[in-house]
Amino acid sequence: MIKSQAASWFHIYEMFKFKSFHMYGMIFSAIALGLIMVKLIKHFNIKSFYGAKIIFRTKDESFSRYMYGGIIFGLGWALTGTCPGPMFTLLGAGYFSILIVLIFSILGTFLYGIFRDKLPH
Amino acid sequence: MSWIYEPWPWYIAGPVIALIMVLLLLMEKNFGMSSNLRTMCAACGAGKKVAFFNFDWKAQRWNLLVVAGSIIGGFIASNYMTDNLVGTMNPETIEDLRILGFEGVENQYLPAELFALDVFSNPKGLFLLAVGGLLVGFGARYAGGCTSGHAISGLSELQLPSLIAVIGFFVGGLIMIYFLFPLIF
Numbered sequence: 001m002i003k004s005q006a007a008s009w010f011h012i013y014e015m016f017k018f019k020s021f022h023m024y025g026m027i028f029s030a031i032a033l034g035l036i037m038v039k040l041i042k043h044f045n046i047k048s049f050y051g052a053k054i055i056f057r058t059k060d061e062s063f064s065r066y067m068y069g070g071i072i073f074g075l076g077w078a079l080t081g082t083c084p085g086p087m088f089t090l091l092g093a094g095y096f097s098i099l100i101v102l103i104f105s106i107l108g109t110f111l112y113g114i115f116r117d118k119l120p121h
Numbered sequence: 122m123s124w125i126y127e128p129w130p131w132y133i134a135g136p137v138i139a140l141i142m143v144l145l146l147l148m149e150k151n152f153g154m155s156s157n158l159r160t161m162c163a164a165c166g167a168g169k170k171v172a173f174f175n176f177d178w179k180a181q182r183w184n185l186l187v188v189a190g191s192i193i194g195g196f197i198a199s200n201y202m203t204d205n206l207v208g209t210m211n212p213e214t215i216e217d218l219r220i221l222g223f224e225g226v227e228n229q230y231l232p233a234e235l236f237a238l239d240v241f242s243n244p245k246g247l248f249l250l251a252v253g254g255l256l257v258g259f260g261a262r263y264a265g266g267c268t269s270g271h272a273i274s275g276l277s278e279l280q281l282p283s284l285i286a287v288i289g290f291f292v293g294g295l296i297m298i299y300f301l302f303p304l305i306f
Contacts, residue, residue, distance in 0.1 A: 026131040029139070032139075033140070048146075059280050061282060071290075071293035072256050077290060084269075092196035092197075106162060114173075
């Protein structure tokens with residue numbers, strides 16, 4: 001993540017301003033390859049390393065939680081220039097101020113747990 | 122082999138991410154980083170207060186290893202695999218950012234205005250980082266995933282909920298960048 005600039009705030013900003021293909025290239029090529037490999041797994045019934053069938057669980061179909069949750073996440077993603085993955089890599093790279101973001105992300109998760117029943121899903 | 126020490130192009134990085142997702146699938150796991158935030162809450166005892174965190178978090182310990190790996194990876198990549206950490210950016214973006222007040226964009230990986238260590242004594246910076254973190258943590262759990270779980274894994278599996286989530290991510294991001302940044306910065 002560090003090497004690909006996915007953890008760089010500036011590149012996330014650039015992505016949302018549509019001024020660079022780089023981030024989109026990364027995401028789309030990851031999805032393209034992922035799609036192909038998932039299809040291969042399903043078609044050839046490729047087993048896991050432990051010899052069992054690989055199960056793909058369908059996510060619950062709904063709308064509100066994905067859209068509202070998505071928007072809230074997106075706001076934070078653009079503001080901090082990170083999502084959970086890069087937060088950890090930045091920590092490893094020595095950007096200790098990311099700890100603030102990380103701690104509050106955990107808090108945000110906790111807050112969700114508390115208010116969950118009151119939110120549309 | 123010197124290309125390793127430069128920023129990696131998207132056509133290397135993207136496939137590498139996909140390979141990680143597939144590796145995890147082959148180990149009967151899923152690639153999803155935000156679940157770790159929930160696990161961390163549970164590990165701190167949140168399960169005793171809130172039902173959502175009352176689950177067998179120890180079964181998720183493998184995912185915490187992915188986190189450990191990410192931290193180590195970040196350390197190795199920035200200290201041993203890099204001559205030049207900063208990638209190139211579109212000049213128009215650099216100008217946009219300068220208007221907002223961000224200087225030195227070409228030389229930094231993260232904006233010093235937000236992330237330099239002196240932010241610990243800068244209330245506005247701290248506030249923004251905190252609010253940003255809250256939004257990410259809350260939003261990711263509400264949506265049931267972040268970019269790794271939905272954009273990468275979910276879309277690779279052609280899951281409609283993930284598409285809705287990703288659209289949401291972008292709507293949120295665009296609102297922040299286009300409407301809120303000019304107000305904030």
